[in-house]
Protein backbone atom coordinates (compact mmCIF):
# COMPACT_ATOMS: atom_id res chain seq x y z
CA UNK A 1 0.00 0.00 0.00
CA UNK A 2 1.30 3.44 -0.93
CA UNK A 3 1.86 5.79 1.97
CA UNK A 4 1.48 9.57 1.82
CA UNK A 5 4.82 11.28 2.37
CA UNK A 6 5.11 12.86 5.81
CA UNK A 7 5.65 16.37 4.44
CA UNK A 8 2.39 16.25 2.46
CA UNK A 9 0.54 14.90 5.48
CA UNK A 10 1.84 17.82 7.55
CA UNK A 11 0.92 20.36 4.83
CA UNK A 12 -2.58 18.94 4.57
CA UNK A 13 -2.90 19.18 8.33
CA UNK A 14 -1.76 22.82 8.32
CA UNK A 15 -4.23 23.68 5.54
CA UNK A 16 -7.03 21.99 7.49
CA UNK A 17 -6.13 23.90 10.66
CA UNK A 18 -6.02 27.20 8.75
CA UNK A 19 -9.38 26.44 7.13
CA UNK A 20 -10.91 25.64 10.48
CA UNK A 21 -9.64 28.71 12.35
CA UNK A 22 -11.93 31.27 10.67
CA UNK A 23 -14.90 28.93 11.28
CA UNK A 24 -14.21 29.02 15.03
CA UNK A 25 -13.67 32.76 15.04
CA UNK A 26 -16.93 33.38 13.18
CA UNK A 27 -19.00 31.42 15.68
CA UNK A 28 -17.75 33.40 18.68
CA UNK A 29 -18.53 37.00 19.54
CA UNK A 30 -15.38 37.47 21.57
CA UNK A 31 -11.84 36.13 21.70
CA UNK A 32 -12.33 35.56 25.41
CA UNK A 33 -12.59 31.87 26.33
CA UNK A 34 -13.07 30.06 29.67
CA UNK A 35 -10.06 29.80 31.98
CA UNK A 36 -9.40 28.88 35.55
CA UNK A 37 -7.10 31.13 37.57
CA UNK A 38 -5.69 30.00 40.90
CA UNK A 39 -5.32 32.70 43.52
CA UNK A 40 -3.44 32.35 46.76
CA UNK A 41 -5.51 34.82 48.78
CA UNK A 42 -8.31 37.37 48.41
CA UNK A 43 -5.75 40.04 47.43
CA UNK A 44 -5.13 38.15 44.21
CA UNK A 45 -8.82 38.41 43.40
CA UNK A 46 -8.91 42.17 43.93
CA UNK A 47 -6.02 42.56 41.52
CA UNK A 48 -7.92 40.54 38.89
CA UNK A 49 -10.94 42.82 39.33
CA UNK A 50 -8.77 45.93 38.94
CA UNK A 51 -7.37 44.51 35.70
CA UNK A 52 -10.91 44.32 34.30
CA UNK A 53 -10.94 40.52 34.18
CA UNK A 54 -14.32 39.11 33.13
CA UNK A 55 -14.78 36.94 36.23
CA UNK A 56 -17.64 34.51 36.01
CA UNK A 57 -17.51 32.77 39.38
CA UNK A 58 -15.27 32.32 42.36
CA UNK A 59 -15.16 29.03 44.20
CA UNK A 60 -12.62 29.00 47.04
CA UNK A 61 -9.28 29.92 45.47
CA UNK A 62 -10.38 28.96 41.95
CA UNK A 63 -11.55 31.85 39.79
CA UNK A 64 -13.46 31.08 36.59
CA UNK A 65 -12.96 33.85 34.07
CA UNK A 66 -13.17 34.55 30.36
CA UNK A 67 -9.76 35.64 29.04
CA UNK A 68 -8.48 36.84 25.69
CA UNK A 69 -5.08 35.51 24.54
CA UNK A 70 -3.42 38.77 25.57
CA UNK A 71 -5.09 38.76 29.00
CA UNK A 72 -3.94 35.15 29.42
CA UNK A 73 -0.34 36.09 28.59
CA UNK A 74 -0.49 39.10 30.89
CA UNK A 75 -1.71 37.05 33.86
CA UNK A 76 0.97 34.42 33.26
CA UNK A 77 3.62 37.17 33.18
CA UNK A 78 2.24 38.48 36.49
CA UNK A 79 2.80 35.07 38.04
CA UNK A 80 -0.77 33.79 38.16
CA UNK A 81 -1.41 30.09 37.66
CA UNK A 82 -3.83 30.08 34.72
CA UNK A 83 -5.12 27.28 32.52
CA UNK A 84 -7.69 27.16 29.74
CA UNK A 85 -10.70 24.99 30.52
CA UNK A 86 -13.09 23.39 28.04
CA UNK A 87 -16.02 25.53 26.91
CA UNK A 88 -18.67 23.18 28.28
CA UNK A 89 -21.45 25.58 27.37
CA UNK A 90 -20.70 25.65 23.66
CA UNK A 91 -20.70 21.85 23.70
CA UNK A 92 -24.03 21.85 25.54
CA UNK A 93 -25.44 24.45 23.15
CA UNK A 94 -24.58 22.28 20.15
CA UNK A 95 -26.24 19.30 21.81
CA UNK A 96 -29.32 20.95 23.26
CA UNK A 97 -30.26 24.22 21.56
CA UNK A 98 -33.59 23.80 19.79
CA UNK A 99 -33.65 20.03 20.39
CA UNK A 100 -37.02 18.79 21.56
CA UNK A 101 -37.19 15.58 23.52
CA UNK A 102 -39.58 12.75 22.67
CA UNK A 103 -42.41 13.90 24.92
CA UNK A 104 -43.92 17.09 23.54
CA UNK A 105 -44.59 18.41 27.05
CA UNK A 106 -40.95 18.21 28.15
CA UNK A 107 -39.17 21.50 28.57
CA UNK A 108 -36.35 22.31 26.20
CA UNK A 109 -34.27 25.26 24.99
CA UNK A 110 -36.40 26.62 22.15
CA UNK A 111 -34.95 28.15 19.00
CA UNK A 112 -35.14 31.93 19.13
CA UNK A 113 -37.88 31.85 16.46
CA UNK A 114 -39.92 29.37 18.51
CA UNK A 115 -39.47 31.52 21.58
CA UNK A 116 -40.67 34.61 19.72
CA UNK A 117 -43.75 32.74 18.48
CA UNK A 118 -44.63 31.56 21.96
CA UNK A 119 -44.17 35.02 23.46
CA UNK A 120 -46.42 36.70 20.93
CA UNK A 121 -48.94 33.91 21.45
CA UNK A 122 -49.20 34.85 25.15
CA UNK A 123 -50.76 38.20 24.26
CA UNK A 124 -53.05 36.65 21.66
CA UNK A 125 -54.28 33.93 24.02
CA UNK A 126 -54.73 36.15 27.09
CA UNK A 127 -55.71 39.60 25.79
CA UNK A 128 -57.22 40.65 29.14
CA UNK A 129 -54.04 39.94 31.08
CA UNK A 130 -51.03 40.21 28.82
CA UNK A 131 -49.23 42.57 26.47
CA UNK A 132 -46.07 41.88 24.50
CA UNK A 133 -43.74 44.53 23.14
CA UNK A 134 -40.29 44.67 21.65
CA UNK A 135 -38.13 46.99 23.74
CA UNK A 136 -35.42 47.14 21.11
CA UNK A 137 -33.28 45.04 18.82
CA UNK A 138 -30.08 43.15 19.41
CA UNK A 139 -26.92 43.80 17.40
CA UNK A 140 -27.99 41.13 14.90
CA UNK A 141 -31.51 42.54 14.69
CA UNK A 142 -33.41 40.15 16.95
CA UNK A 143 -36.27 41.63 18.97
CA UNK A 144 -35.81 41.88 22.72
CA UNK A 145 -39.26 40.94 24.01
CA UNK A 146 -40.94 42.25 27.13
CA UNK A 147 -44.09 40.61 28.46
CA UNK A 148 -46.39 42.47 30.85
CA UNK A 149 -48.80 40.39 32.91
CA UNK A 150 -51.42 42.33 34.89
CA UNK A 151 -55.12 43.07 35.08
CA UNK A 152 -56.03 45.94 32.71
CA UNK A 153 -52.74 45.68 30.79
CA UNK A 154 -53.36 48.81 28.72
CA UNK A 155 -53.69 51.05 31.77
CA UNK A 156 -50.98 52.25 34.10
CA UNK A 157 -52.54 51.51 37.46
CA UNK A 158 -51.43 52.57 40.93
CA UNK A 159 -49.82 49.24 41.78
CA UNK A 160 -46.23 48.05 42.27
CA UNK A 161 -44.20 46.91 39.29
CA UNK A 162 -42.17 43.71 39.61
CA UNK A 163 -39.48 43.10 37.00
CA UNK A 164 -37.87 39.77 36.10
CA UNK A 165 -35.07 39.52 33.53
CA UNK A 166 -33.17 36.47 32.24
CA UNK A 167 -30.16 35.54 30.16
CA UNK A 168 -27.97 38.61 30.00
CA UNK A 169 -25.34 35.92 29.43
CA UNK A 170 -26.38 34.00 26.32
CA UNK A 171 -24.83 30.72 27.44
CA UNK A 172 -26.87 30.68 30.68
CA UNK A 173 -30.28 29.95 29.17
CA UNK A 174 -32.14 28.30 32.10
CA UNK A 175 -33.65 31.61 33.23
CA UNK A 176 -35.27 32.08 29.83
CA UNK A 177 -37.02 28.72 30.09
CA UNK A 178 -38.12 29.43 33.66
CA UNK A 179 -39.53 32.88 32.89
CA UNK A 180 -41.45 31.48 29.92
CA UNK A 181 -42.93 28.83 32.24
CA UNK A 182 -43.64 31.46 34.89
CA UNK A 183 -45.48 33.65 32.37
CA UNK A 184 -47.62 30.74 31.28
CA UNK A 185 -48.20 29.72 34.90
CA UNK A 186 -49.46 33.22 35.78
CA UNK A 187 -51.71 33.42 32.73
CA UNK A 188 -53.15 29.91 33.00
CA UNK A 189 -53.83 30.02 36.72
CA UNK A 190 -55.22 33.55 37.01
CA UNK A 191 -58.79 33.33 38.26
CA UNK A 192 -58.40 29.87 39.77
CA UNK A 193 -55.30 30.01 41.96
CA UNK A 194 -55.78 32.77 44.59
CA UNK A 195 -52.04 33.37 44.96
CA UNK A 196 -51.52 33.86 41.23
CA UNK A 197 -54.70 35.91 40.94
CA UNK A 198 -53.57 38.31 43.67
CA UNK A 199 -50.12 38.67 42.10
CA UNK A 200 -51.51 39.42 38.64
CA UNK A 201 -54.37 41.68 39.79
CA UNK A 202 -52.34 43.82 42.18
CA UNK A 203 -48.98 44.13 40.41
CA UNK A 204 -47.61 45.00 37.02
CA UNK A 205 -45.41 41.98 36.34
CA UNK A 206 -42.81 42.86 33.74
CA UNK A 207 -40.76 40.06 32.24
CA UNK A 208 -37.87 40.07 29.77
CA UNK A 209 -37.27 36.35 29.29
CA UNK A 210 -34.30 36.83 26.98
CA UNK A 211 -32.10 39.91 27.36
CA UNK A 212 -29.32 38.69 25.06
CA UNK A 213 -30.99 37.01 22.07
CA UNK A 214 -27.85 36.91 19.90
CA UNK A 215 -25.83 35.24 22.64
CA UNK A 216 -28.67 32.79 23.26
CA UNK A 217 -28.96 31.91 19.57
CA UNK A 218 -25.19 31.34 19.36
CA UNK A 219 -24.45 29.74 22.73
CA UNK A 220 -22.25 32.73 23.58
CA UNK A 221 -21.85 34.56 26.89
CA UNK A 222 -21.47 37.90 25.11
CA UNK A 223 -23.61 39.97 22.79
CA UNK A 224 -22.64 40.02 19.11
CA UNK A 225 -20.17 42.86 19.75
CA UNK A 226 -18.33 40.76 22.33
CA UNK A 227 -19.76 42.82 25.20
CA UNK A 228 -20.56 41.24 28.55
CA UNK A 229 -23.97 42.82 29.11
CA UNK A 230 -23.85 42.33 32.87
CA UNK A 231 -20.71 44.50 33.01
CA UNK A 232 -22.05 47.12 30.61
CA UNK A 233 -24.48 49.17 32.74
CA UNK A 234 -23.45 52.58 34.12
CA UNK A 235 -21.01 51.93 36.92
CA UNK A 236 -21.53 53.63 40.30
CA UNK A 237 -18.00 52.92 41.56
CA UNK A 238 -15.77 55.90 42.40
CA UNK A 239 -13.31 55.13 39.60
CA UNK A 240 -16.04 55.57 36.99
CA UNK A 241 -17.37 58.83 35.60
CA UNK A 242 -20.70 57.26 34.63
CA UNK A 243 -23.93 58.99 35.54
CA UNK A 244 -26.96 56.73 36.00
CA UNK A 245 -28.32 57.42 32.51
CA UNK A 246 -25.06 57.80 30.58
CA UNK A 247 -25.25 56.02 27.25
CA UNK A 248 -21.64 56.14 26.06
CA UNK A 249 -20.20 52.69 25.47
CA UNK A 250 -23.45 50.84 26.04
CA UNK A 251 -24.53 47.93 23.88
CA UNK A 252 -27.94 48.19 22.18
CA UNK A 253 -29.28 45.46 24.46
CA UNK A 254 -28.13 47.41 27.55
CA UNK A 255 -29.67 50.63 26.27
CA UNK A 256 -32.97 48.88 25.54
CA UNK A 257 -33.12 47.49 29.09
CA UNK A 258 -32.14 50.82 30.62
CA UNK A 259 -34.85 52.75 28.78
CA UNK A 260 -37.47 50.13 29.58
CA UNK A 261 -36.57 50.06 33.30
CA UNK A 262 -36.39 53.86 33.57
CA UNK A 263 -39.87 54.10 32.05
CA UNK A 264 -41.36 52.05 34.90
CA UNK A 265 -38.97 51.38 37.79
CA UNK A 266 -39.95 48.32 39.79
CA UNK A 267 -40.50 47.99 43.52
CA UNK A 268 -38.57 44.72 43.42
CA UNK A 269 -36.73 43.06 40.56
CA UNK A 270 -34.23 40.33 39.76
CA UNK A 271 -32.16 38.87 36.98
CA UNK A 272 -31.43 35.20 36.48
CA UNK A 273 -28.12 33.49 35.72
CA UNK A 274 -26.51 30.06 36.04
CA UNK A 275 -23.04 28.84 36.99
CA UNK A 276 -23.53 28.84 40.75
CA UNK A 277 -26.24 28.36 43.37
CA UNK A 278 -26.89 31.54 45.32
CA UNK A 279 -29.05 34.64 45.60
CA UNK A 280 -26.67 37.59 45.28
CA UNK A 281 -27.79 40.98 46.65
CA UNK A 282 -26.34 44.51 46.43
CA UNK A 283 -23.84 45.77 46.25
CA UNK A 284 -21.58 44.10 43.71
CA UNK A 285 -19.28 47.10 43.21
CA UNK A 286 -18.34 47.81 46.84
CA UNK A 287 -18.07 46.05 50.17
CA UNK A 288 -20.02 48.93 51.72
CA UNK A 289 -23.42 47.70 52.81
CA UNK A 290 -26.54 49.03 51.10
CA UNK A 291 -28.96 51.14 53.18
CA UNK A 292 -31.44 48.27 52.81
CA UNK A 293 -28.95 45.52 53.60
CA UNK A 294 -31.22 43.74 56.11
CA UNK A 295 -34.20 44.08 53.78
CA UNK A 296 -32.12 42.65 50.92
CA UNK A 297 -31.22 39.68 53.10
CA UNK A 298 -34.88 38.99 53.80
CA UNK A 299 -35.84 39.38 50.14
CA UNK A 300 -33.02 37.03 49.13
CA UNK A 301 -34.15 34.55 51.78
CA UNK A 302 -37.70 34.73 50.43
CA UNK A 303 -36.25 33.29 47.24
CA UNK A 304 -33.64 30.93 48.65
CA UNK A 305 -35.81 29.45 51.40
CA UNK A 306 -38.46 28.58 48.82
CA UNK A 307 -36.01 27.01 46.37
CA UNK A 308 -34.93 23.55 47.59
CA UNK A 309 -31.89 23.59 45.27
CA UNK A 310 -30.40 26.47 47.28
CA UNK A 311 -29.81 24.06 50.20
CA UNK A 312 -26.75 22.93 48.22
CA UNK A 313 -25.34 26.48 48.03
CA UNK A 314 -21.89 26.93 49.52
CA UNK A 315 -23.22 30.11 51.14
CA UNK A 316 -25.24 29.99 54.36
CA UNK A 317 -28.97 29.96 53.59
CA UNK A 318 -28.18 30.36 49.87
CA UNK A 319 -27.61 34.11 49.96
CA UNK A 320 -24.53 36.33 49.65
CA UNK A 321 -23.75 40.04 49.52
CA UNK A 322 -22.38 40.43 46.00
CA UNK A 323 -19.01 42.04 46.66
CA UNK A 324 -18.24 39.50 49.37
CA UNK A 325 -18.40 36.83 46.68
CA UNK A 326 -16.52 38.91 44.14
CA UNK A 327 -16.63 42.50 42.98
CA UNK A 328 -18.14 43.35 39.61
CA UNK A 329 -18.60 46.74 38.05
CA UNK A 330 -21.27 47.66 35.51
CA UNK A 331 -23.79 45.03 36.64
CA UNK A 332 -27.54 45.40 36.18
CA UNK A 333 -28.21 44.82 39.89
CA UNK A 334 -26.35 47.84 41.25
CA UNK A 335 -27.50 50.07 38.41
CA UNK A 336 -31.20 49.28 38.93
CA UNK A 337 -30.86 49.64 42.70
CA UNK A 338 -28.89 52.89 42.79
CA UNK A 339 -30.04 54.33 39.48
CA UNK A 340 -33.79 53.99 39.74
CA UNK A 341 -34.62 53.09 43.33
CA UNK A 342 -35.36 49.43 42.64
CA UNK A 343 -34.49 46.60 45.01
CA UNK A 344 -32.75 44.20 42.62
CA UNK A 345 -31.05 40.85 43.26
CA UNK A 346 -29.22 38.39 41.01
CA UNK A 347 -30.13 34.71 41.22
CA UNK A 348 -27.70 31.98 40.19
CA UNK A 349 -29.98 29.03 39.47
CA UNK A 350 -27.67 26.03 39.02
CA UNK A 351 -24.02 25.12 39.19
CA UNK A 352 -24.27 23.84 35.64
CA UNK A 353 -24.52 26.80 33.29
CA UNK A 354 -26.16 24.94 30.42
CA UNK A 355 -27.71 21.81 31.98
CA UNK A 356 -29.30 19.04 29.94
CA UNK A 357 -32.92 19.77 29.02
CA UNK A 358 -34.04 16.71 31.00
CA UNK A 359 -33.30 18.73 34.16
CA UNK A 360 -35.39 21.76 33.17
CA UNK A 361 -38.68 20.50 34.61
CA UNK A 362 -37.01 19.88 37.96
CA UNK A 363 -35.46 23.36 37.81
CA UNK A 364 -38.85 24.91 37.11
CA UNK A 365 -40.44 22.98 39.98
CA UNK A 366 -37.62 24.01 42.32
CA UNK A 367 -37.85 27.70 41.43
CA UNK A 368 -41.58 28.30 40.85
CA UNK A 369 -42.54 29.06 44.45
CA UNK A 370 -39.31 30.96 44.98
CA UNK A 371 -40.16 33.29 42.09
CA UNK A 372 -43.69 33.80 43.43
CA UNK A 373 -42.43 34.42 46.97
CA UNK A 374 -39.86 36.90 45.69
CA UNK A 375 -42.53 38.81 43.76
CA UNK A 376 -44.67 38.91 46.92
CA UNK A 377 -41.91 40.74 48.81
CA UNK A 378 -43.14 43.82 46.94
CA UNK A 379 -46.28 43.82 49.12
CA UNK A 380 -44.65 44.63 52.46
CA UNK A 381 -44.06 48.35 52.87
CA UNK A 382 -45.67 51.72 52.26
CA UNK A 383 -47.45 52.43 48.98
CA UNK A 384 -49.51 55.31 47.72
CA UNK A 385 -49.55 58.27 45.40
CA UNK A 386 -47.96 61.69 45.29
CA UNK A 387 -50.54 64.13 43.93
CA UNK A 388 -50.96 67.87 43.53
CA UNK A 389 -53.41 68.95 46.24
CA UNK A 390 -55.29 71.47 44.13
CA UNK A 391 -55.63 69.55 40.88
CA UNK A 392 -55.24 65.94 41.98
CA UNK A 393 -52.73 65.51 39.17
CA UNK A 394 -50.07 62.83 39.67
CA UNK A 395 -46.59 64.14 40.44
CA UNK A 396 -43.15 62.83 39.56
CA UNK A 397 -41.72 62.92 43.03
CA UNK A 398 -39.75 60.87 45.45
CA UNK A 399 -40.16 59.21 48.80
CA UNK A 400 -37.63 59.36 51.61
CA UNK A 401 -37.60 57.17 54.70
CA UNK A 402 -35.92 58.88 57.65
CA UNK A 403 -32.49 57.41 58.28
CA UNK A 404 -32.28 55.61 54.94
CA UNK A 405 -30.67 57.10 51.81
CA UNK A 406 -32.45 54.74 49.38
CA UNK A 407 -35.29 56.87 48.01
CA UNK A 408 -37.96 55.57 45.66
CA UNK A 409 -39.57 57.51 42.84
CA UNK A 410 -43.23 57.94 42.01
CA UNK A 411 -44.56 56.74 38.69
CA UNK A 412 -45.12 59.79 36.52
CA UNK A 413 -48.44 58.70 35.00
CA UNK A 414 -50.16 57.79 38.26
CA UNK A 415 -48.01 59.34 40.99
CA UNK A 416 -47.79 55.87 42.52
CA UNK A 417 -44.86 54.77 44.65
CA UNK A 418 -44.12 51.57 46.53
CA UNK A 419 -41.46 51.66 49.22
CA UNK A 420 -40.75 48.06 50.29
CA UNK A 421 -39.69 47.89 53.93
CA UNK A 422 -39.22 45.49 56.81
CA UNK A 423 -42.03 45.45 59.39
CA UNK A 424 -41.55 48.37 61.76
CA UNK A 425 -42.38 52.04 62.29
CA UNK A 426 -41.18 54.71 59.89
CA UNK A 427 -41.19 58.43 59.20
CA UNK A 428 -41.84 58.97 55.52
CA UNK A 429 -41.55 62.17 53.49
CA UNK A 430 -42.85 62.87 50.00
CA UNK A 431 -41.18 65.40 47.70
CA UNK A 432 -41.97 66.80 44.27
CA UNK A 433 -40.56 69.67 42.25
CA UNK A 434 -42.26 73.03 42.92
CA UNK A 435 -44.19 71.53 45.80
CA UNK A 436 -43.84 71.68 49.57
CA UNK A 437 -42.72 68.36 50.99
CA UNK A 438 -44.83 66.56 53.56
CA UNK A 439 -43.99 64.01 56.25
CA UNK A 440 -45.92 61.39 58.14
CA UNK A 441 -44.42 60.05 61.35
CA UNK A 442 -44.71 56.68 63.04
CA UNK A 443 -46.28 54.83 60.16
CA UNK A 444 -46.49 51.11 60.83
CA UNK A 445 -45.54 48.39 58.36
CA UNK A 446 -46.79 44.85 58.90
CA UNK A 447 -45.39 41.72 57.20
CA UNK A 448 -47.20 40.89 53.97
CA UNK A 449 -49.30 44.05 53.90
CA UNK A 450 -49.10 47.42 52.20
CA UNK A 451 -49.62 50.47 54.38
CA UNK A 452 -51.40 52.84 52.07
CA UNK A 453 -50.49 56.51 52.25
CA UNK A 454 -51.36 59.15 49.67
CA UNK A 455 -49.58 62.50 49.75
CA UNK A 456 -51.35 65.66 48.55
CA UNK A 457 -48.66 68.30 48.12
CA UNK A 458 -49.25 72.05 47.97
CA UNK A 459 -47.63 74.02 45.19
CA UNK A 460 -44.83 76.20 46.44
CA UNK A 461 -41.15 76.35 46.94
CA UNK A 462 -39.43 74.06 49.40
CA UNK A 463 -36.26 75.97 50.29
CA UNK A 464 -34.34 72.80 51.10
CA UNK A 465 -35.42 70.98 47.96
CA UNK A 466 -36.06 73.46 45.18
CA UNK A 467 -35.28 70.97 42.42
CA UNK A 468 -36.23 67.49 41.51
CA UNK A 469 -34.61 64.15 42.08
CA UNK A 470 -34.67 61.14 39.81
CA UNK A 471 -31.93 58.84 41.05
CA UNK A 472 -29.95 57.70 44.09
CA UNK A 473 -26.76 57.65 42.03
CA UNK A 474 -23.83 58.35 44.39
CA UNK A 475 -22.41 61.20 42.34
CA UNK A 476 -25.29 63.55 43.17
CA UNK A 477 -24.89 63.06 46.89
CA UNK A 478 -25.25 66.78 47.65
CA UNK A 479 -28.69 66.91 46.03
CA UNK A 480 -29.74 63.65 47.64
CA UNK A 481 -29.05 64.86 51.18
CA UNK A 482 -32.35 65.02 53.08
CA UNK A 483 -30.80 65.39 56.52
CA UNK A 484 -33.00 68.16 57.98
CA UNK A 485 -35.57 69.21 55.42
CA UNK A 486 -38.29 71.75 56.15
CA UNK A 487 -41.62 70.05 55.86
CA UNK A 488 -45.19 70.22 56.96
CA UNK A 489 -46.63 67.37 58.95
CA UNK A 490 -50.11 66.07 59.13
CA UNK A 491 -52.09 63.14 60.32
CA UNK A 492 -52.97 61.80 56.95
CA UNK A 493 -55.42 59.08 56.09
CA UNK A 494 -52.75 56.40 56.04
CA UNK A 495 -53.85 52.94 56.97
CA UNK A 496 -52.79 49.34 56.69
CA UNK A 497 -54.79 47.61 54.04
CA UNK A 498 -54.66 45.22 51.20
CA UNK A 499 -52.54 45.97 48.20
CA UNK A 500 -53.78 48.77 46.00
Ligand SMILES: [Zn+2]
Pocket residue numbers: 169172230273274275
Ligand atom coordinates in the same frame (compact mmCIF):
# COMPACT_ATOMS: atom_id res chain seq x y z
ZN1 LIG B 1 -24.19 35.13 34.24
